[in-house]
Amino acid sequence: MNRRAFVTGLGAVLAAPLAAAAQQAGKVWRIGYLSPLAASSDFHSKAFREGLRDLGYVEGQNTVIEARYANGKSSKLPDLAAEIVRLKVDVIVATPTTAVRAAQRATRTVPIVMAFSGDPVGDHFVVSLARPGGNITGLSAAVPEMERKRVELLNTVVPDISRIIHLANSGIAKQALQETEAAGRTLGMQVETLLVDSSTQIDEAFTTMKNRRTGGLIVALSLQHHWRQIVDLALKKRLPTVSGPREFVEVGGLMAYGPNYSDLFRRAAMYVDKILKGAKPADLPVEQPTKFELVINLKTAKALGLTIPPSLLLRADQVIE
Numbered sequence: 001m002n003r004r005a006f007v008t009g010l011g012a013v014l015a016a017p018l019a020a021a022a023q024q025a026g027k028v029w030r031i032g033y034l035s036p037l038a039a040s041s042d043f044h045s046k047a048f049r050e051g052l053r054d055l056g057y058v059e060g061q062n063t064v065i066e067a068r069y070a071n072g073k074s075s076k077l078p079d080l081a082a083e084i085v086r087l088k089v090d091v092i093v094a095t096p097t098t099a100v101r102a103a104q105r106a107t108r109t110v111p112i113v114m115a116f117s118g119d120p121v122g123d124h125f126v127v128s129l130a131r132p133g134g135n136i137t138g139l140s141a142a143v144p145e146m147e148r149k150r151v152e153l154l155n156t157v158v159p160d161i162s163r164i165i166h167l168a169n170s171g172i173a174k175q176a177l178q179e180t181e182a183a184g185r186t187l188g189m190q191v192e193t194l195l196v197d198s199s200t201q202i203d204e205a206f207t208t209m210k211n212r213r214t215g216g217l218i219v220a221l222s223l224q225h226h227w228r229q230i231v232d233l234a235l236k237k238r239l240p241t242v243s244g245p246r247e248f249v250e251v252g253g254l255m256a257y258g259p260n261y262s263d264l265f266r267r268a269a270m271y272v273d274k275i276l277k278g279a280k281p282a283d284l285p286v287e288q289p290t291k292f293e294l295v296i297n298l299k300t301a302k303a304l305g306l307t308i309p310p311s312l313l314l315r316a317d318q319v320i321e
Helices: 045-056 076-087 097-106 146-157 172-185 199-211 220-235 246-249 261-276 298-304 310-315
Strands: 030-034 064-071 093-095 112-114 135-138 163-168 190-195 214-217 241-243 256-258 293-297 318-320
Touching: 030 045, 030 076, 030 097, 030 172, 045 064, 064 076, 076 093, 076 097, 093 097, 093 220, 093 261, 097 112, 112 261, 135 246, 135 261, 135 293, 146 241, 146 310, 163 172, 163 220, 172 190, 172 214, 190 199, 199 220, 199 241, 220 241, 220 246, 220 298, 246 256, 246 293, 246 318, 256 261, 293 298, 293 310, 298 318
Parallel strands: 030 064, 030 093, 093 112, 112 135, 163 190, 163 214, 214 241, 241 256, 293 318
Antiparallel strands: 256 293
């Protein structure tokens, strides 16, 4: 069963007709795209490009996308962001937080659209969600409910769990760390964050988890470039895992709970469209998701020797068998 929903507060404001009228006659728009991932692991850029096409932006005709990928090395993002700015793009799409920060430092004048970020206000990307006030707008994927829910999901499938590791990289939003750790305290368990930025550090983290008798693992979306390594190690260590996007489950993770990230990227295309038509980022409110999806991988559960409670399966939007 697959039910996807993403409800936003800007539908009427950002809606645009499907037509080449979205562009000025003869104009070729240059759109920068900045990601810490490798192109091969950027599952969601396809949705962004599809969103642009639906709005009349056709690559090679009236649109050029200058995509730059850091291939899992976030230290490269500042140089890549500066390179995009030098190309005199009309707008930059950046995600997640690390890429948005690099783009912000590279320019205070070129409009920047967040396909999503963790805490736009706390990270000083915008003054407020309602009125961003600068050259950045877009979508935020983080709300407290989401962080708490992932902790609760691990507690549901492993009721006697006492320690959870939150595996993230150094660019993760502080809000996500605080909310996850607070959720653990509320449920009477310890949630510890381990920051990793390389494959070697991930291997070391799993050694640490074994020594600390970890019962479950929350995997940050920002580690998407390393998901397969993490999933393989978690299976070997018999650790249940949860992350945000459904793609985490599709590569072997146990559970995913979060917004539909492909929908976020499609909506990022709508922000780009509004800006190219003359809207100012400062005046376009930042959207937050209000609907979330739960995806469960029963094959992984079987490999881990876990039985997923029927009540949880009934709540799932999709179950992979």
